[in-house]
Structure formats: structure tokens, C-alpha cells
Amino acid sequence: MGRSAQTTAGLCEADWWTRPLAALRANRWPDRSRVRAVALYMLIAYIPMMAHVFAQATGRVGSDFLAFWGAGRLVLAGTPWDAFNLAAEAAAQAPSHTGQMVAYVNPPPYLFLTAPLGLMPFGTAWLAWAICGWLVWFAASHPLMPRHPLAVMAFPAAYLAACHAQNGFVTGALLVAGVSLLARRDAAGQPDRPDRRDCPDRRECNTEMAAGMLFGALVIKPHLALLVPLWLLAGGRWRALAGAGVSAMALCLASLIAFGPATWAAYPQSFQVSTMLMTHAPVEFFLRMATPYALIRVLLGASAATVGQAVITLGCGWLVWHATRRHGANAGTGALMLAATTIASPYLFSYDLPFLIQPVAWLAGSAALSGWRPWEKATVIALYMAPLATRAAALPLHANLMPLAGLALVWVIASRLRRFGPDGAGTEQPALA
DSSP, X not given: OOHHHHHHHHHXXXXXXXXXXXXXXXXOSSOHHHHHHHHHHHHHHHHHHHHHHHHHHXXXXXXXXXXXXXXXXXXXXXXXXGGGOHHHHHHHHGGGOSSOOOOOOSOGGGHHHHGGGGGSOHHHHHHHHHHHHHHHHHHHHGGGSTTOHHHHHTOHHHXXXXXXXXXHHHHHHHHHHHHHHHHHHHHHHOOSSTTOOOOSSHHHHHHHHHHHHHHHGGGGSGGGGTTHHHHHHHTTOHHHHHHHHHHHHHHHHHHHHHHOHHHHHHTTHHHHHHHHHHHHOOHHHHHHBOSHHHHHHHHHOHHHHHHHHHHHHHHHHHHHHHHHHHHOSSHHHHHHHHHXXXXXXXXXXXXXXXXXXXXXXXXXXXXXXXXXXXXXXXXXXXXXXXXXXXHHHHHHHTSOOHHXXXXXXXXXXXXXXXXXXXXXXXXXXXXXX
16 A cells, blocks of 8 residues: 555544544534434334333332322322321332332422322323323423424433433423523513513513412422522512412412321421431432432542532532622523532432423523534533433442533533623524524
């Protein structure tokens, strides 16, 4: 082979890996058609994966959903307070024939959602919960990326919520819809200062109140709303704060009336279960958690995890407060707040993360208007995949790396806010470029 032929062969070999890297750096790949194709392939792949999980859930492996189904059966039996009694829950879950038992630990208002589940056999209820939850979450999330419904539907965190038949769809829909409503109010009102919010008309006042009421409904899982009050306070969203307070109190009062004082008196029993889990659970439990606390605990122990999580939570609070005081409570700082929630909350699992579709969509929409920075599209795609990828790798790696992905998401959003401002994504959340 002559020198020219060797040179040509060498260039071809170099192009084999340099061209894809150059395309990724320049954000030329993937284009819109490939995004749709990959999302479709992912949805197709979810079908046999969900079938396998369903077989396990209704077989001898069981599912977290047992807790919701058992609680629903106890509500219909007229003894909702027994949802917090381990022996009663075990008896209520026994007709599932899985041989498993999962403790119910959600607050009494959540029983409004579990009650209808007790009307159905376990397998039917599991499917109804997973499918209906996915659709409700999709309805709240689709407006973020209206030109890419497949990419929204295929969001890996949504698959995790479905296969666990957990409540990540409910909490995700509340968080996404709340931020979206508040962003819509901000776009319509265009206030001069982020800390002074006057409603130009009654409709916009009602929109802000409605957003707050959605946040207040997170009383069913309050640790996912850890940063929401801080975000609203920093943005001067007083009507939203009032709506959240009214909503939370109304749900608590309604549950008190519907399920009786005995149910609320029994609720603290669930704290003992949570304490036992956090104190004596095997390492596999913490590998399934997606928080800095869990990662640090596996690597360095409980004391270091407590200190480390406290520092990270305070840092996230400061970052959200500072950014919101500067830019206001809108889609951009809402994306930062939701991204920061993934590392600020000490107790959170991958199936809790469907709300991350909003930060991912905001990044894509902002880049569609102001341009992608080098490697940014590949980074956003990696963060899109992170909930499922880190969960799948956690047990083999003996470390759940989702907190690192959460930290990366916070950094990308914060840096884009600093450079392009909160309006980089526009008022309609443009589709992925």
C-alpha cells in the first residue's frame, strides 16, 4: 500500500469517530426526525418491558402498588385508619396472592385516590393506575413540547413511574401543571419587577391561584414540594402561596371529615415505618433511592450523608432564591427549582422524577430560540435518559448516580439562565430543534 493510500485509510479511520463527535459538539445530531424515531422505538420497547413488570407485580415479586390497593380496600371496608396498621394492611393485600406486603405511608388526603382502586382486582387496578396516571401526566406535560408528543410520552422517568405503579405521575402532573400555569400568568402579565405581582385582570389572578392550588395538593407527598414555597416567596407570588395554603388545608379538612379523626390519629404510625426503613434498610434500598443522601450513605455512612445532604439542600435553596429574586417566578426559574428538587430532597426515588420533563423541555425550548451551546444537545439528551439509565446501573455499580445527573441539570439550567435569561424559552415552550 502506497503512502497516499495509507494516509487516506488513516483519515477514514479517524473520521469514523471524529465526525460523530464533531456532529455532537456542533449539535447537528440528532435532528427532529431522529428524535421522533428514537422516541417511537423506546415506546415500542416499553411494551414487553411493562408486560414483564406486570407479570412480576401480579406474581410472587409484588409491587409498591400493593400499599395503595390495600389502603383502598380498607377505605371501602369503612376502616381507613387501618391503612396505617401493618397487620390490617397485610390482610387487605393478601387477596393479591403475591405473598408480599408493602406498608402504606402517605398522608390521609391520599386515600381519596386509593379508594377507587379497592373496587377492582389487584391486576386490573395496577393496569388502570399505571395507564391512567401516564395519560394524566402526559396531558399536563404535552404542552411543553407540542411538536414532540412521542418524546414526551417516552420520557424514561414516566416509564419508571408506570412500571412501579407509583404516584410519580400524580405528583409530576401537579408540579408541571403548577409551574406551567404560573409561567403562563407571568407571560400574560409582564410585570416590571419580579417581586411585585399585580393581576391585570381577574382571569390572570385566577390562573395564579389555580397554580398555587395545584402545588397545595402536593400535601399528598410534601417532600416533593420542598422548594416550591421558597420559589413562590422569592418571586412574590402571594396569590399562589395563598392558593397553596387553601388547597392543602381544604384537602386535610376534607380527609378529616371523610375518613375521621381516627385516621389522622393513626397516621403517625407511618413515621415509625419510614424511620425503620431509613435506619435499618439494606443497602439495596438506598441504591434504589435517587438522592445525594442515599449516594453518600452507601459510600461514606449515615453521618456523612446527613451532613452532605444538609449542605446540598441549603445550597439549592440559596440558588433558587437568588435566581428567582433576579428573574422572577417563571418557566426558567421553575425549571431550576424542579431540577434542584432532585438533589435537595433527601427522600426521592427514580419513579418520582416525571416532573423533570419540564426542565428538559425548557432547556430544549430555550436553545431553539437562542441557539445550542457546544455539546448542549447531547447533554440534554443524556439528562433526558438519566432517570432510567442511572436506575438500571445502580445495583451493578453499587452506586446510584442520579444525584450527579441532577447536579448537572441544575448547572446547565443555571448557566443558561445567567446567559440568556428566563425568556430564552419564550412563552410557548418551543419544540425541540
